[in-house]
Amino acid sequence: MLLLFFLAPLLFVGLLFAWLIPLGYTFKSIVNLIVVPTEFFKIFTNKTMRRNHALEHATVNVIEEQYGPTNLSGIATDDGFLIRGSANPSLIYNAAVIGLTRIQRGEKDLALHKRCGTSIAITNLFTSIVFILFLLITGRANIWTVFLAIALGSLIGPTLGVVTQKYITTRTDLSDVEIVGYVPGFGQIKVLTRDKASRDREPVIYIE
Numbered sequence: 001m002l003l004l005f006f007l008a009p010l011l012f013v014g015l016l017f018a019w020l021i022p023l024g025y026t027f028k029s030i031v032n033l034i035v036v037p038t039e040f041f042k043i044f045t046n047k048t049m050r051r052n053h054a055l056e057h058a059t060v061n062v063i064e065e066q067y068g069p070t071n072l073s074g075i076a077t078d079d080g081f082l083i084r085g086s087a088n089p090s091l092i093y094n095a096a097v098i099g100l101t102r103i104q105r106g107e108k109d110l111a112l113h114k115r116c117g118t119s120i121a122i123t124n125l126f127t128s129i130v131f132i133l134f135l136l137i138t139g140r141a142n143i144w145t146v147f148l149a150i151a152l153g154s155l156i157g158p159t160l161g162v163v164t165q166k167y168i169t170t171r172t173d174l175s176d177v178e179i180v181g182y183v184p185g186f187g188q189i190k191v192l193t194r195d196k197a198s199r200d201r202e203p204v205i206y207i208e
């Protein structure tokens with residue numbers, strides 16, 4: 001009975017490593033193979049979203065150049081982008097304007113950011129592909145192939161992230177874009193953008 005008491009957790013851990021983790025990882029990888037490319041395709045074919053994503057990165061980069069790493073995060077939308085975190089709305093707005101001008105003048109790298117969700121997603125996709133390839137070649141999934149796939153993913157991930165941001169999820173031709181205002185909210189600010197040519201949105205400048 002006592003032996004069973006000690007053996008049960010060991011058995012559970014053994015089962016977890018030998019069976020549950022590889023099985024769960026196989027499932028997760030198959031989902032990634034479908035979900036991640038679909039998401040990338042959606043962003044890639046949305047010019048507005050890509051340009052706003054570039055501007056979102058540029059804004060955070062301009063702020064971080066001055067103040068060092070921040071806890072700011074962002075989301076691109078169809079009409080602009082949201083920046084979340086504790087920063088003064090007018091500081092964010094000014095950084096967005098500076099970011100736009102600098103990209104327009106040729107500083108394309110400003111559109112790339114290390115903490116971008118794109119980098120995490122492409123790393124997950126790459127890791128999943130490696131894992132599934134192992135599975136197809138060897139015919140088995142075990143904890144070591146999971147580790148190996150994750151290790152390779154974390155090695156190649158950062159480089160893949162930059163390439164994916166550059167060619168798929170951002171766009172640096174911002175000659176036709178203008179920032180028309182911002183809307184401060186609780187713990188976030190929305191910066192509004194539009195096509196220069198279009199009259200789809202009137203300028204909205206919020207002054208506190």
Ligand SMILES: [Zn+2]
Pocket residue numbers: 053057113115116117118
């Ligand atoms: Zn991003």
